[in-house]
Amino acid sequence: MVLDLSAVIATVSEDEPRVLLVDANTEEADSRRRLPFGPFDPAGDRTMEEGLRRWVADQTGLNLGFVEQLYTFGDRFRDPSARAGGPRPISVGYVALVSQTAAKRPAGSSWVEWYRLFPWEDWRTGTPALLTDVLQPKLLAWAEDAPEARAQRQRRERAEVTFGFGDLGWDADRVLDRYELLYEAGLVAETVADGRIKTGQDQTDAHTWTGSPLHQDHRRILATAIGRLRGKIRYRPVIFEVMPPAFTLFDLQRATEALAGAPLHKQNFRRLVASEGLVEETGQMSSETGGRPAKLFRFRRDVVRERPAPGVRVPRRHHAR
Amino acid sequence: MVLDLSAVIATVSEDEPRVLLVDANTEEADSRRRLPFGPFDPAGDRTMEEGLRRWVADQTGLNLGFVEQLYTFGDRFRDPSARAGGPRPISVGYVALVSQTAAKRPAGSSWVEWYRLFPWEDWRTGTPALLTDVLQPKLLAWAEDAPEARAQRQRRERAEVTFGFGDLGWDADRVLDRYELLYEAGLVAETVADGRIKTGQDQTDAHTWTGSPLHQDHRRILATAIGRLRGKIRYRPVIFEVMPPAFTLFDLQRATEALAGAPLHKQNFRRLVASEGLVEETGQMSSETGGRPAKLFRFRRDVVRERPAPGVRVPRRHHAR
DNA sequence: CCCCATATGCTCAAAATAAGTATAAGTGTC
DNA sequence: GACACTTATACTTATTTTGAGCATATGGGG
Numbered sequence: 001m002v003l004d005l006s007a008v009i010a011t012v013s014e015d016e017p018r019v020l021l022v023d024a025n026t027e028e029a030d031s032r033r034r035l036p037f038g039p040f041d042p043a044g045d046r047t048m049e050e051g052l053r054r055w056v057a058d059q060t061g062l063n064l065g066f067v068e069q070l071y072t073f074g075d076r077f078r079d080p081s082a083r084a085g086g087p088r089p090i091s092v093g094y095v096a097l098v099s100q101t102a103a104k105r106p107a108g109s110s111w112v113e114w115y116r117l118f119p120w121e122d123w124r125t126g127t128p129a130l131l132t133d134v135l136q137p138k139l140l141a142w143a144e145d146a147p148e149a150r151a152q153r154q155r156r157e158r159a160e161v162t163f164g165f166g167d168l169g170w171d172a173d174r175v176l177d178r179y180e181l182l183y184e185a186g187l188v189a190e191t192v193a194d195g196r197i198k199t200g201q202d203q204t205d206a207h208t209w210t211g212s213p214l215h216q217d218h219r220r221i222l223a224t225a226i227g228r229l230r231g232k233i234r235y236r237p238v239i240f241e242v243m244p245p246a247f248t249l250f251d252l253q254r255a256t257e258a259l260a261g262a263p264l265h266k267q268n269f270r271r272l273v274a275s276e277g278l279v280e281e282t283g284q285m286s287s288e289t290g291g292r293p294a295k296l297f298r299f300r301r302d303v304v305r306e307r308p309a310p311g312v313r314v315p316r317r318h319h320a321r
Numbered sequence: 322m323v324l325d326l327s328a329v330i331a332t333v334s335e336d337e338p339r340v341l342l343v344d345a346n347t348e349e350a351d352s353r354r355r356l357p358f359g360p361f362d363p364a365g366d367r368t369m370e371e372g373l374r375r376w377v378a379d380q381t382g383l384n385l386g387f388v389e390q391l392y393t394f395g396d397r398f399r400d401p402s403a404r405a406g407g408p409r410p411i412s413v414g415y416v417a418l419v420s421q422t423a424a425k426r427p428a429g430s431s432w433v434e435w436y437r438l439f440p441w442e443d444w445r446t447g448t449p450a451l452l453t454d455v456l457q458p459k460l461l462a463w464a465e466d467a468p469e470a471r472a473q474r475q476r477r478e479r480a481e482v483t484f485g486f487g488d489l490g491w492d493a494d495r496v497l498d499r500y501e502l503l504y505e506a507g508l509v510a511e512t513v514a515d516g517r518i519k520t521g522q523d524q525t526d527a528h529t530w531t532g533s534p535l536h537q538d539h540r541r542i543l544a545t546a547i548g549r550l551r552g553k554i555r556y557r558p559v560i561f562e563v564m565p566p567a568f569t570l571f572d573l574q575r576a577t578e579a580l581a582g583a584p585l586h587k588q589n590f591r592r593l594v595a596s597e598g599l600v601e602e603t604g605q606m607s608s609e610t611g612g613r614p615a616k617l618f619r620f621r622r623d624v625v626r627e628r629p630a631p632g633v634r635v636p637r638r639h640h641a642r
Numbered sequence: 643c644c645c646c647a648t649a650t651g652c653t654c655a656a657a658a659t660a661a662g663t664a665t666a667a668g669t670g671t672c
Numbered sequence: 673g674a675c676a677c678t679t680a681t682a683c684t685t686a687t688t689t690t691g692a693g694c695a696t697a698t699g700g701g702g
Binding site for chain 3: 673674677678679680681684685686687688690691692693694695696698699701702
């Protein structure tokens with residue numbers, strides 16, 4: 001049994017949320033992009049989080065700000081290509097945020113826009129076309145494909161709830177549920193790569209919307225991280241971890257929208273952020289906005305001493321537009 | 322390195338939330354009460370959750386309903402009595418709920434009211450006297466006790482925020498933060514037992530409010546579980562996991578209050594539960610209430626197909642009364 | 643000086659919350 | 673059987689929060 005630590009290191013730059021992936025090794029035959037990972041050294045590290053910070057600094061030169069343990073992934077067949085036996089890989093997954101200004105590009109890895117890996121999660125410009133045009137029909141077809149009527153209904157209802165079809169509404173935090181459903185339905189690159197497709201259907205075009213398959217269950221770990229971050233921004237001021245020291249309120253809004261994957265009402269956003277005491281004016285202005293110059297703000301650290309659960313107000317659910 | 326699975330198995334009976342603890346072994350010298358735990362068998366179990374269900378059924382005869390992974394605990398000195406070296410214990414903590422009707426008492430273990438382990442967390446009958454009379458002054462004294470003014474202020478502010486002193490308000494979900502602070506301040510039995518008390522003060526009376534120390538960091542795992550459950554009841558119908566098949570609305574309210582540790586407004590509670598479609602009438606009545614007979618309700622399973630995040634409305638924060 | 647773009651301030655209706663009052667329908671007491 | 677007492681349930685009201693829009697401010701570029 002081997003225990004390692006996997007890190008979802010995220011940031012927001014140019015209004016896009018990004019995650020650090022280690023490039024596929026072109027030397028190897030079946031290499032895939034993967035999350036950075038390191039061993040856990042029980043002798044050397046006092047805590048797992050400390051161990052994580054250490055090897056991330058060693059490997060990437062990044063100094064992590066916010067770090068939180070996500071989940072421990074230990075299912076058999078995490079790596080379907082290695083069913084033969086061998087040591088079972090157990091990973092403790094972590095999510096970490098770094099400031100967009102600090103996010104240089106470590107050698108051998110890349111900052112990948114996470115909505116290129118989860119395009120159905122990006123509702124910032126309305127309901128994703130992929131969802132209505134491709135995934136919804138394919139999911140319903142998959143439901144029909146079940147052997148008996150009962151299973152068909154169950155599949156259909158599960159799809160309706162997790163994807164908010166009809167007037168159910170989209171629950172932004174359920175990223176993992178949606179990924180798992182798509183995996184089962186054979187609609188992500190990993191299902192195909194894992195050889196789990198049983199039907200005669202050609203579903204290899206999943207690559208066109210999810211990109212190439214990631215290593216092991218790393219896209220699942222990523223989905224867990226995105227869901228956790230979306231929940232977290234509501235009651236902890238983690239959004240400021242990805243911001244530069246000074247920013248306009250609209251910058252802050254776009255970063256929030258990037259993580260939340262949903263558009264926000266501009267006037268209300270600024271009203272709430274200000275009234276909750278999350279930010280304070282720096283006194284300076286930014287004239288890079290193209291129109292009227294915007295005031296620059298900074299994070300008001302005192303807010304954590306004043307209110308127990310300070311975060312940006314983001315609706316958990318929203319509807320198609 | 323050893324990996325095991327620890328379980329916080331909780332229920333609510335007679336309006337008290339309870340957790341299953343394995344009794345201390347009176348044969349052994351330094352034995353303490355502990356959470357049930359079992360090994361993780363990578364060869365036998367397909368998933369960790371499956372492994373957990375298996376050994377819980379074997380050891381206790383309980384069939385777990387809701388099960389959720391909590392956190393993986395891997396700090397060095399989880400067991401301060403075993404600093405010498407030796408294998409480092411890593412535990413994946415789980416929280417599980419069982420119905421109060423199914424909760425028989427397995428041999429060698431006991432259902433312990435969790436507010437006997439965390440008396441400051443029970444606000445159902447108002448602000449706990451222990452908090453205002455004992456813990457608050459002792460925490461402030463501990464803050465004063467810091468070596469320099471800066472550290473004093475930091476300690477004081479940390480105590481004020483996590484315990485909501487002044488008009489800050491109590492954040493019911495921060496159970497772990499509060500336990501950790503009390504541990505550092507030497508105000509729980511474990512600090513004393515771990516030999517972490519440095520000051521000359523006699524603080525062994527922590528036993529009088531926390532009871533005897535639990536094994537290793539098991540009270541920390543418990544605190545994590547309570548916090549998680551309190552958050553969870555708001556957006557998942559987990560409260561019904563501890564209810565019998567039929568119940569009155571006031572039964573449901575008391576179970577909710579038990580987990581949340583806060584009183585709820587009766588009329589509003591029933592209005593919300595009904596309007597959210599969480600329950601439906603069974604058509605029967607209960608006359609065991611002492612006054613006017615109450616209608617019996619059952620959980621409406623369909624609610625999870627209708628709304629993405631169905632849960633009981635419980636305020637996250639509340640104030641002293 | 644006018645147009646355009648964005649920032650910022652303010653209003654208003656709808657919805658959700660919080661906290662009552664009022665009434666119903668049983669049990670037990672005398 | 674009248675009455676006190678207990679709990680259940682229905683309904684009202686004030687307040688806060690939210691969602692969405694309109695109006696105005698202030699820069700840059702012709």
